[in-house]
Amino acid sequence: MDANTSLHPTIDPVDAGAGALLRVAGLTKRYGDEAALADVTFEVRAGEVLGLIGPNGAGKTTLLETVAGLVPTDAGSVDWRGAPLPRARRRDFMLYMPDGIRPYRDQTVAWVLSFFAGVYRQPTDHVATTIAALELASVLGKRVHSLSKGFNRRLLLALALIAPHPLVLMDEPFDGFDLRQSRAIAAVLRRTAAAGRTFVLAIHQLGDAERVCDRFILLSQGRLRGEGTLDRLRATTRLPAAHLEEIFLALT
Amino acid sequence: MLARAPLRPLLAKELREIVSGRALWIMLLLLCPLVGYSFVQAVSLYAEASAGAQGSPVLSRSLSPFDGILVPSFGAFYIGVTLLFPFVAIRALGQEKESGALRLLVQLPYPAPVLIGGKLIAVAVAWVICSVPALSALVAWRLLGGHLAPVETLTLVLGHLLYGLLVGAIALFAAAVTESAATAAIVALAVTIGSWVLDFTLAGRPGLAAWIAQLSLTQALHGFEQGVLSAGLVLGIAVAIAAFAALAAVWLPPGVTVRTKLLRSAGCIVVTAAVLGGVSQVRLAIDVTEDRRNSFAVADERLLVTLAGPLTVTIHLAPEDPRYVDVQRAVFAKLSRVLPDLTIRIVAPHSFAASGSDERYGEIEYAYGSRRDVSRSTSPREILPLIYGLAGVSPPAGAAGDDYPGHPLVTDATPMLAWFCAALPLAIVLAWLIVRRPPRVDPALIKRTTQEEGHATL
Numbered sequence: 271m272d273a274n275t276s277l278h279p280t281i282d283p284v285d286a287g288a289g290a291l292l293r294v295a296g297l298t299k300r301y302g303d304e305a306a307l308a309d310v311t312f313e314v315r316a317g318e319v320l321g322l323i324g325p326n327g328a329g330k331t332t333l334l335e336t337v338a339g340l341v342p343t344d345a346g347s348v349d350w351r352g353a354p355l356p357r358a359r360r361r362d363f364m365l366y367m368p369d370g371i372r373p374y375r376d377q378t379v380a381w382v383l384s385f386f387a388g389v390y391r392q393p394t395d396h397v398a399t400t401i402a403a404l405e406l407a408s409v410l411g412k413r414v415h416s417l418s419k420g421f422n423r424r425l426l427l428a429l430a431l432i433a434p435h436p437l438v439l440m441d442e443p444f445d446g447f448d449l450r451q452s453r454a455i456a457a458v459l460r461r462t463a464a465a466g467r468t469f470v471l472a473i474h475q476l477g478d479a480e481r482v483c484d485r486f487i488l489l490s491q492g493r494l495r496g497e498g499t500l501d502r503l504r505a506t507t508r509l510p511a512a513h514l515e516e517i518f519l520a521l522t
Numbered sequence: 523m524l525a526r527a528p529l530r531p532l533l534a535k536e537l538r539e540i541v542s543g544r545a546l547w548i549m550l551l552l553l554c555p556l557v558g559y560s561f562v563q564a565v566s567l568y569a570e571a572s573a574g575a576q577g578s579p580v581l582s583r584s585l586s587p588f589d590g591i592l593v594p595s596f597g598a599f600y601i602g603v604t605l606l607f608p609f610v611a612i613r614a615l616g617q618e619k620e621s622g623a624l625r626l627l628v629q630l631p632y633p634a635p636v637l638i639g640g641k642l643i644a645v646a647v648a649w650v651i652c653s654v655p656a657l658s659a660l661v662a663w664r665l666l667g668g669h670l671a672p673v674e675t676l677t678l679v680l681g682h683l684l685y686g687l688l689v690g691a692i693a694l695f696a697a698a699v700t701e702s703a704a705t706a707a708i709v710a711l712a713v714t715i716g717s718w719v720l721d722f723t724l725a726g727r728p729g730l731a732a733w734i735a736q737l738s739l740t741q742a743l744h745g746f747e748q749g750v751l752s753a754g755l756v757l758g759i760a761v762a763i764a765a766f767a768a769l770a771a772v773w774l775p776p777g778v779t780v781r782t783k784l785l786r787s788a789g790c791i792v793v794t795a796a797v798l799g800g801v802s803q804v805r806l807a808i809d810v811t812e813d814r815r816n817s818f819a820v821a822d823e824r825l826l827v828t829l830a831g832p833l834t835v836t837i838h839l840a841p842e843d844p845r846y847v848d849v850q851r852a853v854f855a856k857l858s859r860v861l862p863d864l865t866i867r868i869v870a871p872h873s874f875a876a877s878g879s880d881e882r883y884g885e886i887e888y889a890y891g892s893r894r895d896v897s898r899s900t901s902p903r904e905i906l907p908l909i910y911g912l913a914g915v916s917p918p919a920g921a922a923g924d925d926y927p928g929h930p931l932v933t934d935a936t937p938m939l940a941w942f943c944a945a946l947p948l949a950i951v952l953a954w955l956i957v958r959r960p961p962r963v964d965p966a967l968i969k970r971t972t973q974e975e976g977h978a979t980l
Contacts, residue, residue: 339777340625357777361629371622374535376542380963388531389630398970407971410963429626 289351291316291468292337292364292437297346299329299336299492306332307492310346314437314470319463321483322472323518329492330472331369334439337470338366367430369441369472372422375415379406379425382414386432400431403458419446427455437468444478456482476514486514490522527631529640536614536644543613546648547954549606550655551947553599557655558942560598561662564591565935572930582928586813588674591663593747596682599656600743603649603686604718608710610648611693614641615770616703625776634771638694642767645690649683655946656682662938669929671812674749681746684759688739689714691766698770714739749811754804761801765794807859813926816856821918822906823860829890829913832863836887838880841868845884849900856902888912 290313299307307329314320322330335341337348339357348355350363374382383406387397401407404424409417417425423446430438443459444452459482463469473479479486486503488496496503496517504510507520540546568590575581618624627637657679664670689710696709721738735741745755772786809816817823835854839846846868858864886905888895890912897908910917 335777338629340628342777342779342782361631365629366625368622368625371625373618373621373623373626374539375617375621377538378960378963380967381538381961384964384967385531385535388534389527391528394964394967394970398967398974401967401971402974402977407968407975410968410971411960413960 289316290314290349291351292355293349293352294337295347295349297333297336297348298344299332299341300344305492307336307343310489310492310494312487312494312497314468315485316436316468317463317466318484319459319469319471319482321479321486322470322489323476323479323486323514324472324474324489326474327491328489330474330489331441332492333489334366334441334470334472335368338364338439340366363435364437364439365430365433365435366439367426367441367443369445371426372414372417373426373429376413378411378413379417379421380410382425383410383428383432386429390432390434392432392434397432400428403461404428404431404455420451423447424455427458431458431462436466437470439470439472441472442474443471444473444475452478453481476518480514488518488521495521529636532630532632532636532640533643536640537647539617540610540614540644540648541651541957543610543617545606545609545613546651547950549602549610549652550950552606553602553652553655554942554946554950556602557595557598557659558939558946561591561595561659561942562935562939564594565663565666565668565933565938569932569934572932575928575930576932579927582930583813583926585928585930586811586815586926587663587669587929587931588671588678588749588811588813591668592660592670592675592678595659595663596656596678599653599682600685603652603682603689604714604739605711607649607652607686607689608693608696608714609707610652611645611690612697612703612706612710614644614648615694615697615774616706619697619701620703628775628777634774635768638698638767638771638774641694642687642691642763645694646683646687649686649690652686653679653682654950655942658941658946662935662941666931666933666935666938668931668933673810674812677749677751677810678746680751680756681743684756684763685739685743687763688742688759688766691763691770695766695770695773698773745807748816749809750807750816751810752807754801754806757801757804758798761794761797765790768794805858809859813928816859818856818860818902818906819918825910825915825918826857826860827862829861829909829915830863831891831913832865833857833861833909833912834865834867834889836867836869836889838869838882838885838887845900849886849905852900853902853905 292314294313295311297307297310298305310329310333322333324330332341336343336346337360339360342357348360355363374385377385383397383401386392387394401410404427406421406424406428409421412421414422414425423443427440427443430440444455447455456478459469459471463484471479471483473483480500485499486497487494488503496506498506500514500517503514503517503521504512507517509516509520512520568585568587571590572582572585575585615624618627628634630637632640660670660675692713693706693710696713697703697706700706700709717738718740720735721740742755742759745752768790769787772790773783818826837846837849839849854866858866884898885896886898888897888905888908890909893912895908895912897904899905899908907917
């Protein structure tokens with residue numbers, strides 16, 4: 271590890287930019303004596319795709335769930351555009367899409383999409399665009415429980431894209447996709463981010479993360495090990511040609 | 523910040539989810555023979571009694587379809603609701619917990635009480651669907667030529683609806699508190715079956731046991747089954763339903779600490795206790811039975827209402843003594859609904875067995891103003907004149923027109939078993955298959971998606 275790299279890094283003013291959409295400070299979550307998250311601080315900027323990188327058990331899911339307000343925290347704060355964002359109001363600004371769920375298993379894909387569109391008053395055009403982008407048309411009449419892992423993942427992505435929240439937190443969005451599919455989904459996310467929405471993606475496949483994310487948060491054993499763009503992380507680790515995998519190994 | 527979300531999609535989702543589940547339809551299928559057999563047995567006994575009463579107006583007067591047909595038929599439905607309905611209600615929340623969809627549900631732009639309210643409405647609809655076999659028994663009775671009094675019938679149905687909603691609210695609370703549907707089912711059944719057992723074992727016993735027995739859910743139905751529509755009871759059950767729903771809403775959000783949930787639950791319980799305390803003071807109760815079994819003759823009631831002075835009754839009987847049960851049902855339950863100022867005190871040994879050493883045991887003292895009298899009678903024919911004497915008024919003239927003719931009917935309901943054991947189950951299976959069919963995908967959505975895909979290809 272670089273001697274200048276702190277275990278509790280502060281936000282680099284150059285790297286962070288002026289206006290953070292979301293600021294998480296000192297987030298701590300304990301399960302008994304074990305700290306699942308220890309004093310995690312980072313920022314999310316509007317319109318970026320932020321990758322939350324770490325091995326299984328690093329605390330990625332816990333971090334997303336605490337930020338979304340679905341798991342109570344022991345310490346820390348979450349600010350939205352500089353103002354404190356209470357737990358109960360987080361669902362107004364962000365949507366967390368968990369990993370490994372099959373929502374409304376007995377219903378059809380079209381019904382689940384229509385339900386979400388109805389709740390958020392989204393027009394048919396928006397739903398149709400999302401279905402086309404995620405290539406869900408062939409399974410619209412299928413029940414959720416009969417979907418393959420990949421199509422279930424596409425359904426979850428579609429729900430996240432149909433919802434109007436400016437910030438979307440997604441847990442393992444590429445799990446279940448092959449390389450070609452991952453690239454196609456990454457392109458959809460990039461296009462959506464370019465249109466103004468912000469994504470925080472928990473990814474354990476570093477190749478996928480490198481392909482889609484603007485910046486990265488490196489998490490290991492509940493602690494923040496590094497944060498920044500790939501170039502910034504390369505500079506921090508003094509590995510100018512390194513891939514994310516080598517950087518992660520160097521920082522953890 | 524997101525705008526207020528429409529309720530329609532949420533309600534549609536809850537209804538679709540609950541009718542998609544197997545639990546509801548399996549319960550319906552099980553209820554068909556259960557209610558059908560009870561109904562046929564009830565009709566058989568009623569017909570037997572009616573045959574014996576032919577030519578005897580006095581015996582005919584004792585034949586009421588409310589007691590003979592309705593209460594036993596709905597009694598079978600009550601058993602089904604007690605044992606099976608918790609599974610139906612738990613599905614409304616437990617399925618989402620187990621599939622992970624709950625984590626999406628709590629992020630939707632609805633407050634937790636609205637989410638639970640939507641589920642409670644779905645549970646109410648499920649109860650209505652489950653009541654089809656019992657309601658069809660009423661239709662079958664009419665088809666056989668039987669008599670139904672609308673008000674007492676509706677009161678009984680209302681009682682069962684409130685009981686079903688109470689069981690549903692408890693099941694929702696159990697599903698909110700526990701991690702899995704299986705654990706929720708154990709908790710809910712522990713309450714419903716436990717209180718059922720409580721009612722069997724402790725009812726009629728003195729002291730604390732009697733008070734605990736009052737907490738039984740089954741007690742909630744007794745008033746309705748006796749044909750009394752009590753505002754206090756209806757409000758009390760409604761408050762209990764709201765309280766369990768509120769507790770479910772407290773425990774629904776996963777991001778709240780257990781300590782906070784416990785504190786909010788404590789607040790909820792305190793508020794509920796206070797409201798229930800107020801509701802218990804509501805004494806308005808109406809005898810809805812056609813035979814006015816819970817009321818004195820009209821002339822007596824008209825006179826009793828005018829007795830403004832306080833009447834204090836001191837009963838030297840143990841609560842489990844059959845004489846106490848008799849006088850309570852035949853006199854004091856009726857008096858308490860018409861006398862504006864009535865106080866009843868029970869002065870009795872701890873148990874019926876210990877009553878032998880008390881010479882005053884069995885006495886009932888009446889005090890109206892400065893006048894007092896004592897009687898050992900449990901009959902209104904002796905007690906009412908005694909009260910009139912204490913109040914210094916003359917007993918009313920004979921109550922003409924009060925006589926209930928009775929509704930004897932000699933018939934055979936055995937052919938109705940074909941409805942309950944074949945036709946109705948078949949109709950239920952067909953309905954299940956129709957409901958389970960995937961809904962048609964909106965053609966407009968398909969058209970727009972095809973257009974979007976065309977643009978993407980170009």
